Amino acid sequence: MLAAALAALFPLALSQAPAAARTFAVAPGSTVSYRLVHALHAVEGACGAVEGRARLLPDGGVQVSVRARVGSFDSGNGNRDAHMREVTEAARFPFVSLKAVGRGSASADEGAALDLELDAELTFHGVARRIAIPVKVRFESATRATVESSFPVSLEAHGVERPSLLFVKVEDRIEIAARLVLEEENG
Amino acid sequence: MTGIVRPVLAAALLLALPAPAASQDEPRPPPDLDFELLPAASAPPVDLALEREVSRRRRMLTVHQGLGIATWTAMTATVVVGQLDFDDRFRGGGDTGKYHGWHKGLAYGTATLFATTAALALLSPEPYAKKSRFDTATAHKASMAVAAVGLAAQIALGVWARSLEGELSERDVAVAHQVIGYATLGAMTVGAVVLVF
Numbered sequence: 001m002l003a004a005a006l007a008a009l010f011p012l013a014l015s016q017a018p019a020a021a022r023t024f025a026v027a028p029g030s031t032v033s034y035r036l037v038h039a040l041h042a043v044e045g046a047c048g049a050v051e052g053r054a055r056l057l058p059d060g061g062v063q064v065s066v067r068a069r070v071g072s073f074d075s076g077n078g079n080r081d082a083h084m085r086e087v088t089e090a091a092r093f094p095f096v097s098l099k100a101v102g103r104g105s106a107s108a109d110e111g112a113a114l115d116l117e118l119d120a121e122l123t124f125h126g127v128a129r130r131i132a133i134p135v136k137v138r139f140e141s142a143t144r145a146t147v148e149s150s151f152p153v154s155l156e157a158h159g160v161e162r163p164s165l166l167f168v169k170v171e172d173r174i175e176i177a178a179r180l181v182l183e184e185e186n187g
Numbered sequence: 188m189t190g191i192v193r194p195v196l197a198a199a200l201l202l203a204l205p206a207p208a209a210s211q212d213e214p215r216p217p218p219d220l221d222f223e224l225l226p227a228a229s230a231p232p233v234d235l236a237l238e239r240e241v242s243r244r245r246r247m248l249t250v251h252q253g254l255g256i257a258t259w260t261a262m263t264a265t266v267v268v269g270q271l272d273f274d275d276r277f278r279g280g281g282d283t284g285k286y287h288g289w290h291k292g293l294a295y296g297t298a299t300l301f302a303t304t305a306a307l308a309l310l311s312p313e314p315y316a317k318k319s320r321f322d323t324a325t326a327h328k329a330s331m332a333v334a335a336v337g338l339a340a341q342i343a344l345g346v347w348a349r350s351l352e353g354e355l356s357e358r359d360v361a362v363a364h365q366v367i368g369y370a371t372l373g374a375m376t377v378g379a380v381v382l383v384f
Contacts, residue, residue: 023224040383053224065224071315078317079324085315086241091234099220119218130217165382166252 019058024145024182026052032068035175039168045075045084054147054182062104064118066180067097087163093126100133112139127158143184150177240314247311254304259375261300265293266372273365277358294345298338305335323381330378337371 033046052066070090075081085091100120114137121128135149152173155162162169272286344364351357 038383051225055222055224063222063224065222067225067228074318077322077324078320079322082313082315082317086245089238089241090315091231091237094231095228097228099222101218101220119215121218121220166256 021058022056023185024054024056025185026050026066027144027181027183030178030180032066032176032178032180034073035177037171037173038165040165043075043077043080043170045073045081047073050178050180052180053185056104060103062100062102062116062118064098064100064102064120066178067095069094070096083163087161088125093124096122096124098122098133102135104137113137122153122158124153124158125160129154129157145182147178147180147182150175152176237314240312244311244314247307251304251307251311254300254307255379258297258300258304259379261293261297262372262375265290265297266368268293269365269368273361277361291345294341298342301335301338305331323384326381327378330374330381334371334374334378337367337374340367341371 029048030050030052031046031048032050033044036043036045047068049072050066050068052064054065055063057063070088071085071094073081073084075084098120100118102116102118104114104116114135116135116137118133118135120131120133122131123129131151131153133149133151135147137145137147139145153176154172155170155174156172162172164170268286268290271280272290274280275284275286276282341364344360344367348357348360348364351360
């Protein structure tokens, strides 16, 4: 009886054994975009210059760090992009960055899909705010995954003066969407 | 043997048991973000000259928007009163001249507003470089360039038509003035509307 109990517990003990963390880097083709709503129209801007890393820890923990240059977001309108750089003070605060942790699974097999909620800190316009971010991860192979996420951000919570057109300000809430391709480093 | 097994079992069960759920009212503890996965980005030096330019640009373009709305309103009024003036003089209105002074005043007022509005945009600093390409902002500028040419032509044609007072060609020049007036208002409207796309 005792031997059976020990045998049943042995795999559990093995799962606690230390293993190496795995680090994935944000690969080309990744984008972060924003959607901003004004009473007269909606504006979308995308940025392909994203850098970041995600680390899968042996205990199932996940650490994420991603950042993008504020000045590299492109809405298809040069004037509007310049206006965005002005209100976000892109010269003083050149990056929008996100650090997050979560718990998922250390398994990264081809076809595996994970839904995670990351506990994150978003630093935008020099102001850090804590947010929860839902993330969908799909492993295309053991060393490559795509990550999709979208979440709202308040401009005023980050001290950004809402831009206006014809004296009407845009809505405070903007929607951030990320589609990141992750490739394992040394994978 | 059982003396060793008991603590091992207890420890293993503790590991296997899920952690107690946090209370709904309890604030979440801050996440442990004490890790670095990216090289540190150095903070850029504060560029006060650039920030002053941004501030000046914002002020100038805010006034530009206000004067732009005023210019479009004044242009609309000029066209409406101009049509009344035309009807009064050439379409059986009795040639009383009662609208002419209003039309002339509105026309010069519109031209002044337009020039001031354009100057604010053209003279505003550009602290952040802009990609040059065709977008709604360039469509706005192109429409306003057409409107500027139209306004200049309007002033010339209006003065010319008046100088031909009593001659047969006065009406032809006045019709050209009328048509270009509507076209100018159209260009101005397109230039404003295009900004919301």
